[in-house]
Amino acid sequence: MYSRSGRYFQEREVRVNQLAQKLGISGDTVRYYTRIGYVHPVKNKSNGYKEYGEKEEHRLRFIQSARQLGFTVEDIGQIIGEAEKGKAPCPTVRRLIDQRLHETEQHFSETIALRKRMQAAVNDWHRKPDKAPTGDMICHLIENFSYTK
Amino acid sequence: MYSRSGRYFQEREVRVNQLAQKLGISGDTVRYYTRIGYVHPVKNKSNGYKEYGEKEEHRLRFIQSARQLGFTVEDIGQIIGEAEKGKAPCPTVRRLIDQRLHETEQHFSETIALRKRMQAAVNDWHRKPDKAPTGDMICHLIENFSYTK
DNA sequence: CCTAATCCTGTGCCCGGCTCACAGGTCAAG
DNA sequence: CTTGACCTGTGAGCCGGGCACAGGATTAGG
Numbered sequence: 587m588y589s590r591s592g593r594y595f596q597e598r599e600v601r602v603n604q605l606a607q608k609l610g611i612s613g614d615t616v617r618y619y620t621r622i623g624y625v626h627p628v629k630n631k632s633n634g635y636k637e638y639g640e641k642e643e644h645r646l647r648f649i650q651s652a653r654q655l656g657f658t659v660e661d662i663g664q665i666i667g668e669a670e671k672g673k674a675p676c677p678t679v680r681r682l683i684d685q686r687l688h689e690t691e692q693h694f695s696e697t698i699a700l701r702k703r704m705q706a707a708v709n710d711w712h713r714k715p716d717k718a719p720t721g722d723m724i725c726h727l728i729e730n731f732s733y734t735k
Numbered sequence: 736m737y738s739r740s741g742r743y744f745q746e747r748e749v750r751v752n753q754l755a756q757k758l759g760i761s762g763d764t765v766r767y768y769t770r771i772g773y774v775h776p777v778k779n780k781s782n783g784y785k786e787y788g789e790k791e792e793h794r795l796r797f798i799q800s801a802r803q804l805g806f807t808v809e810d811i812g813q814i815i816g817e818a819e820k821g822k823a824p825c826p827t828v829r830r831l832i833d834q835r836l837h838e839t840e841q842h843f844s845e846t847i848a849l850r851k852r853m854q855a856a857v858n859d860w861h862r863k864p865d866k867a868p869t870g871d872m873i874c875h876l877i878e879n880f881s882y883t884k
Numbered sequence: 885c886c887t888a889a890t891c892c893t894g895t896g897c898c899c900g901g902c903t904c905a906c907a908g909g910t911c912a913a914g
Numbered sequence: 915c916t917t918g919a920c921c922t923g924t925g926a927g928c929c930g931g932g933c934a935c936a937g938g939a940t941t942a943g944g
Binding site for chain 4 (some may be wrong): 658
């Protein structure tokens, strides 16, 4: 419980896995954000371990919140970058979430369509028998299934 | 229009981009399936180009159909492998699509939840102003948004 | 004090399913 | 023969981390 300068204080610098556990994410994820320069832990000279303080914890919480809202890791870098230059990142945030939401809608309808095809296939195949492959047919289930709706 | 043996015949061996265009996919995609050994074009000795015949075309159509149904590339390898050993791949196909469908459902509900969060954020932010970052706040929109519904 | 065993870390490579960059070869026109 | 447009194979890159591994740090035991 001594700092490098010898003064008594509550321990604030934690190591990667301790912080990860506190945030409910994996150590690898924390390392990843460290690697790409989104957090800047201090390297402990004596053992080479990285030590994370409150600032890093807060930063990681921010990253988590943003990820939950569908921002990409790159988006978050942009947002952080603007904030660090003292600029309000809000306009960018608004613009980006519009984009990401649009993409999510897109992705959503593709997922629905895929699910529909898959369900149709499962239904269709339920009353069809297995068949050994022939020279020009790998799997008749797949090859004879055509989705037309 | 001469074969290597000098006989006259309709050209059947095509090159990567010709085949890709015919199938409506990218040349890179065809190259990818070639690289991982799902199709085996013949290497033209004189120019090093790979030449694709009907067999490869059929194989690629099969791969496309399977991908459309949500099978992973690895699934497809397994299916092809079984078929090539003369075994009916149908049981595997049925098992795999059940798995993939389940995953798609999972993914689907995650996508819905994400969309809901995003929409809620957009709504919430609509009547909130921009704010410059402070020492302990990167973006108040993101940090003050809590999804509780 | 030393040793052995266990824990923990940083680093670098790996994943899917392609896509892209690039160096160099090919082919038709002149 | 040369120019230049086109085409090819190969290797690397993408996201968002996950995983394996070697080796240092720390602890238990003596």
